[in-house]
Amino acid sequence: MTSATIESIEAILVDLPTLRPHKLAMHTISQQTLVIIRLRCSDGVEGLGESTTVGGLSYAYESPESIKANIDTHLAPALVGMDADNVNAAMQCLDRVAKGNTFAKSGLETALLDALGKRRGLAVSELLGGRMRDSVEVGWVLASGDTAKDIAEAENRLDQRRHRIFKVKIGANPLEQDLKHVVAIKRALGDRASVRVDVNQYWDESQAIRGCQVLGDNGIDLIEQPLSRINRPGQVRLNQRSPTPIMADESIESVEDAFSLAADGAASVFALKIAKNGGPRAVLRTAQIAEAAGISLYGATMLEGTIGTLASAHAFLTLKKLLWGTELFGPLLLTEEIVTEPPVYRDFELHVPNTPGLGLSLDEDRLARFRRP
Template sequence: MPRLRLPIERIEAIPARVPTIRPHHLSFATVDAMDVVIVRVTAGGVVGYGEASTIGGPRWGEESPEGIAAIVGTYLAEAMLGQDAAQLNLAEARIARAVRGNFFAKAALSMALHDAVARAGGIRLADLLGGPQAIHLPLAWTLASGDTARDIEEGERMLALRRHRDFKLKIGAHAPEDDVAHVAAIARAFEGRASVRVDVNQAWDEPTAARFLPALAGAGVAMAEQPVAAWNVAAMARLQRANPRLAIMGDEGIATPQDALRHVTEAACHAVALKPAKHGGVAGTRAVAAIARSAGLGLYGGTMLEGTIGTLAALHLYTTLGDHAWGTELFGPLLLRDTLATSGIEFRDFAIHLPEGPGIGTELDEDKLGFFRTDRSRTSLP
């Protein structure tokens, strides 16, 4: 039986910086541009794309755009050039062994290989993964303008556009009393029309979380993401036990399958934010999702605010995983002022829609990449 052979001929990692439509305020940084690394792989003459992004450089996690580009372009390229991309299980195992950690870099290459193989077969990435269980997924939006009135106005616009009816609020940068007042005002404004969740991005210690999570639950918040430090799984468990009305979601604390197992065995959360970047690619994401699902934890299709390429790769993957109890937040391209892809994504009816392939279903816009790339001076306008 002949089989597909796709020897990897070229691996490129290109850093780029794309401005956001407004400053995005998180507990640890305010972001007005997203740093992304586009990975382009050529295998058997077929080109596939992947993307890694960081939020505020190495501040959300340990990896920086410069580091990602160096890891992909040097160490992962050395390990993978000449290997058969079509042997995806072997390829992912080799990537995992080639360097320690560096999950964002590994994920971008994993996505690009999967995209190339799907394109070579003329099918969607989701079909390569066994086929989607849904062709659209619920789409949350993050209200993080830094101002309560502006957030309410932005939320009203999203509802009127029928784009989002789940809002995640970024808190933790201000006094907790002020954060709770901010969240309560927004929850009141959207009561009965939209859900409100919060993401503390590790900013609180356990006593602060113990004191203020009940107030958030009382204001109508149904889910609180990573209220305490990623390492503090024991505190997550105590907080979850003390706040049964609230789903505590693990994000920064759940990268590897072992992290997921630990959260399960310690009953440390009711929900898990998936992010291919955190999990090192397709195989890692599926492993974490399987553990979470087996333990009855709700899945959330998370984002690192990637542009169109990374967002599409995550979307194809998430559609194959079954029910996402908390929906997705794959809105990255909507927060960016421009795109590095030749086509957009369909965002409508409060959902993100799976495109037709092949692969992820779009192409890299070389002119835009030429304009936004940060590794050489700009030569032309987009």
């Protein structure tokens, strides 16, 4: 049987409104920009992918605009004409053409896998080795910055049986103010929920020593990236003395970073993000490094829409153990949808279809409405 070839790749900027302002230490999101990728093959099969970043260049080295420009100018032309079934060859070609650009490469790898799954009649999770479960638990991020609003939001999510894991975004305010905010939320929720924090690199080591101690004493379960990603010695020292587990997020910008962090003992939990590793297959290589080093795993997000969220979920379904759950809530933060099959969230979990590819198709009318001119 003759293999299909890649005929064309289109990168589309889509601007979608959010449910509420999402306040991070470095940026506040009031709308989310998705880069939707349509990869068309010679046999008529279309693969969908998504490349999305939180806060653009304030968070990482790629923005939606740069992702689209680099796909259009450099990455897509390199792939056109290649065997659409050979994901290995395609991704190695991209690595030769461009250094880094993991967000763009992740969306392209997702589109290749989606197309291959549709062609073979297999879900992406089966292409990645086979699912160990059909759903993943999903946490919610409390990021209004207002204690009373965050508590009310958490209570509402618990009542709906939507979330029982809550991550609080801190770091933008003075240390004592942030600590008071988080402790108040934990006291209000008690044992009904797991409360974690994400500092997004905004503490120095002296603040982190105090912060980790106070948070640990008050029942906070996990502290994400308290120190700058470039302060590796500080991360190692903090991981050794913190009473609460430390999770690496921004520190992992590649599979090689994961190996180095594991070797140094800089974190006891890894946040897995397909966008920062270069795709669903790449993030599983980071997971294998963590598992070999005895490091726990957490399925993280870049606040992707449904396409990127399900790409992550298909990868996370294949993991032997996902001790800390996931935060694949991106579609729930958006007030609009561009696919015909919205994701199913029920009983604290995201349920992932076992249908060919990602199990998604675009709503052409809504895509046209929200795409950037």
